[in-house]
Amino acid sequence: MSTSDILWTLLSLFFIGLAYFATFAFVAGLLWRLYGYLRTPMPLPHSLTPAPKTEGGAVLRVLGDVTLFPNLFKADKWLWAGAWIFHAALVSVLFRHLRYFTYPVPGIVLYMEPVALFFGILFGVAALFLFWRRLGLPRTLYISNIPDYFILVLLGLVAATGLMVSYWMHVNIVDVKSFILGLMTFRLVEVPRHPLFLLHLFFILVLMIYFPFSKLMHAGGIIFSPSRHQPFQVQVRGKRYKNPVERY
Amino acid sequence: MAKFDETPIIKDPAVKGELRPPKIREHASAEVKCHPSKPKDTAAINLPSELVPDWQERAIARFGELLDKNQALRVYMDACVRCGACTDKCQFFLGTGDPQNFPVARAELMRKVYRRYFTPAGLVPGLGDAADFDEEMLQKWYTYFYQCSECRRCSVFCPYGIDTAEITAAAREIMASIGISTKYVTEVVAKVYETGNNLGIPPLAWIDNSEFLAEDMEEITGLPIQFPVDEEGADILLIPPSADNFANTDTMIGYGKLFHFLGVSWTTSTYCNEAGNFGLFLNFENLQKVNQRMLEAGRQLGAKTIIWGECGHAWRAGILTPTLSGSMDDFDPPYPYHISQYIVDMFRKGAFEGHIDKSANDEFLVTYHDPCNSARAGNLLDEPREIIRNTCNRFVEMPRNTIRENTFCCGAGGGLLTDELMPIRMAGGKPRAEAVKYTQANYLATVCAICKAQLPELMKYWEVPVQVGGVIDLLANSLKLK
Ligand code: SF4
Ligand code: SF4
Numbered sequence: 001m002s003t004s005d006i007l008w009t010l011l012s013l014f015f016i017g018l019a020y021f022a023t024f025a026f027v028a029g030l031l032w033r034l035y036g037y038l039r040t041p042m043p044l045p046h047s048l049t050p051a052p053k054t055e056g057g058a059v060l061r062v063l064g065d066v067t068l069f070p071n072l073f074k075a076d077k078w079l080w081a082g083a084w085i086f087h088a089a090l091v092s093v094l095f096r097h098l099r100y101f102t103y104p105v106p107g108i109v110l111y112m113e114p115v116a117l118f119f120g121i122l123f124g125v126a127a128l129f130l131f132w133r134r135l136g137l138p139r140t141l142y143i144s145n146i147p148d149y150f151i152l153v154l155l156g157l158v159a160a161t162g163l164m165v166s167y168w169m170h171v172n173i174v175d176v177k178s179f180i181l182g183l184m185t186f187r188l189v190e191v192p193r194h195p196l197f198l199l200h201l202f203f204i205l206v207l208m209i210y211f212p213f214s215k216l217m218h219a220g221g222i223i224f225s226p227s228r229h230q231p232f233q234v235q236v237r238g239k240r241y242k243n244p245v246e247r248y
Numbered sequence: 249m250a251k252f253d254e255t256p257i258i259k260d261p262a263v264k265g266e267l268r269p270p271k272i273r274e275h276a277s278a279e280v281k282c283h284p285s286k287p288k289d290t291a292a293i294n295l296p297s298e299l300v301p302d303w304q305e306r307a308i309a310r311f312g313e314l315l316d317k318n319q320a321l322r323v324y325m326d327a328c329v330r331c332g333a334c335t336d337k338c339q340f341f342l343g344t345g346d347p348q349n350f351p352v353a354r355a356e357l358m359r360k361v362y363r364r365y366f367t368p369a370g371l372v373p374g375l376g377d378a379a380d381f382d383e384e385m386l387q388k389w390y391t392y393f394y395q396c397s398e399c400r401r402c403s404v405f406c407p408y409g410i411d412t413a414e415i416t417a418a419a420r421e422i423m424a425s426i427g428i429s430t431k432y433v434t435e436v437v438a439k440v441y442e443t444g445n446n447l448g449i450p451p452l453a454w455i456d457n458s459e460f461l462a463e464d465m466e467e468i469t470g471l472p473i474q475f476p477v478d479e480e481g482a483d484i485l486l487i488p489p490s491a492d493n494f495a496n497t498d499t500m501i502g503y504g505k506l507f508h509f510l511g512v513s514w515t516t517s518t519y520c521n522e523a524g525n526f527g528l529f530l531n532f533e534n535l536q537k538v539n540q541r542m543l544e545a546g547r548q549l550g551a552k553t554i555i556w557g558e559c560g561h562a563w564r565a566g567i568l569t570p571t572l573s574g575s576m577d578d579f580d581p582p583y584p585y586h587i588s589q590y591i592v593d594m595f596r597k598g599a600f601e602g603h604i605d606k607s608a609n610d611e612f613l614v615t616y617h618d619p620c621n622s623a624r625a626g627n628l629l630d631e632p633r634e635i636i637r638n639t640c641n642r643f644v645e646m647p648r649n650t651i652r653e654n655t656f657c658c659g660a661g662g663g664l665l666t667d668e669l670m671p672i673r674m675a676g677g678k679p680r681a682e683a684v685k686y687t688q689a690n691y692l693a694t695v696c697a698i699c700k701a702q703l704p705e706l707m708k709y710w711e712v713p714v715q716v717g718g719v720i721d722l723l724a725n726s727l728k729l730k
Pocket of ligand 1: 327328329330331332333334335351352405406407408409410
């Protein structure tokens with residue numbers, strides 16, 4: 001075995017270890033945090049009015065929040081546009097990544113192929129816009145701190161390296177796929193020998209580890225926000241909201 | 249009085265009242281603080297009267313308890329992405345320019361401490377944006393969590409509905425538990441236990457006032473309009489804000505005329521003649537204790553229905569009654585019942601048919617100020633408007649961005665209605681004053697006793713010539729009594 005082979009083997013071991021660790025941290029961390037939200041009671045009815053009167057209505061309100069960001073739209077149109085495009089592009093790009101995780105690849109993922117570049121670029125541009133906005137407005141500059149920049153830079157790097165390995169310094173897709181399917185089936189497969197791809201992978205794994213402990217938990221928090229998910233039922237007979245907390 | 253930037257905030261009121269946020273001025277309102285509580289008051293309401301020796305540990309322990317008991321607090325500690333959408337939404341930032349009054353910056357005071365003691369970020373405070381709960385932080389808490397009126401306006405614009413009011417309430421709860429609270433709030437709560445109301449009116453004076461009002465009415469109208477007190481077996485127990493029997497007597501007269509007209513038996517109670525609940529601004533224990541008095545009063549007198557009078561935060565706490573104080577099934581539904589809802593129900597039943605003379609209010613161009621509490625925490629948006637439309641010919645709305653769920657706090661809610669906070673109150677009320685000025689109304693109607701105390705001073709300060717009064721006052725004006 002040449003020295004380079006040894007190096008690649010070591011790198012492979014490192015990435016395989018990191019990938020499993022990151023997946024564990026991400027899944028366990030996320031579940032643990034979500035369970036924390038779920039388990040924590042709300043001592044008082046807390047709906048923001050005007051509010052839906054029924055549980056169904058409240059679910060719709062939350063669904064609306066998750067998909068359309070109506071409050072943001074009311075608050076700041078530019079921010080809304082930036083944030084919505086950012087998230088929509090992110091979802092599209094993530095969805096497209098299914099082609100690396102599935103075999104055979106579902107048809108719909110393949111149909112996306114022609115517009116994939118567009119979403120990738122859109123995501124990067126939106127991230128840049130959000131970054132600029134943080135620095136450019138005195139109000140957001142004041143409230144922004146290291147974690148806020150860190151997360152945007154990290155996402156930007158993920159996007160940039162991802163676009164590069166897909167459209168410029170191509171990585172061998174067959175290698176990527178066999179590596180990932182290897183991880184998923186617990187077989188040891190060497191990492192693709194492509195430094196830029198490894199960088200892309202590295203940033204993603206860091207992101208996964210960081211996720212449950214960061215403001216990225218807004219992705220879960222949005223579902224558990226009492227001001228949004230509680231219907232306003234204070235005057236409905238038989239719907240007395242009982243305080244689940246023994247002693248506050 | 250500290251001067252803040254006085255350039256108008258509302259850009260183009262005619263369109264919808266878009267806002268022009270002021271320039272940031274760091275520490276602009278850092279020196280405006282409440283007076284600390286007096287030991288005699290804190291003793292009366294079961295709180296330590298001075299900073300306890302091991303305050304840091306106790307505060308963090310209490311914080312941890314609350315995180316386990318309050319979903320809102322737990323979620324809101326994590327969910328904020330610091331997008332900044334709320335930064336120009338709080339009237340206290342708009343008025344003072346102090347960036348610590350951004351809802352997000354206010355909440356971050358608590359989040360920094362949260363991250364320090366409850367998340368891995370606490371291991372690397374600088375990188376993780378975490379901070380110790382030290383003397384300096386405590387001072388910031390004391391200042392800025394008492395420059396928030398818990399109005400929930402920020403919540404309307406936050407993509408996750410993060411309610412800074414909930415965070416402020418938790419911070420106050422923690423501070424109260426280690427011996428830090430404000431004179432105004434603790435004094436008021438102590439007075440409730442002593443006299444039954446926030447103003448400290450003793451029972452005899454309450455009875456006197458009520459009799460005096462009845463005599464006055466007899467003289468003016470020639471009708472036996474009564475203001476019964478402690479009348480057992482009355483159908484309705486009215487719990488007004490005590491200020492109605494004292495400062496806003498027109499509102500009290502309104503209740504009297506209304507019930508006289510409808511011919512129902514009603515009463516107030518000297519055990520509980522205060523709908524307002526300052527426990528809401530202090531801690532859960534007192535919120536609950538004050539609330540329990542209302543049901544107790546209702547049961548003592550054997551009332552069939554309890555009606556809450558015109559007060560914003562009273563209604564916010566009032567709707568919590570079945571949760572705080574147990575089932576209300578022994579009273580007639582609907583409950584809790586607000587006076588505005590009651591009046592609207594009567595209108596719909598046709599009780600006033602042919603007895604309303606709208607032209608009696610023609611001298612008024614009326615506009616309506618949504619109290620933050622009744623609008624955003626009590627769902628009371630249409631009822632007051634329906635009453636006004638039914639009793640007045642001339643009604644105008646303020647710009648869209650400043651009413652209904654977007655309403656601005658008068659500037660003195662949340663336990664801020666105290667003299668030493670005057671600079672904050674006048675600054676915080678600025679958007680409201682501007683919006684009223686735009687309408688050129690000469691009658692500013694509202695359904696909140698705190699607003700009714702704050703708004704006249706505010707309008708004088710910002711030179712808006714308008715009279716402030718209740719919604720029920722307008723009804724009483726237009727009602728052809730029999
Ligand atoms: S709008 Fe909500 S998420 Fe955005 S900074 Fe304010 S509190 Fe945080
Ligand atoms: S609750 Fe009201 S006063 Fe408090 S931060 Fe939010 S907008 Fe400002």
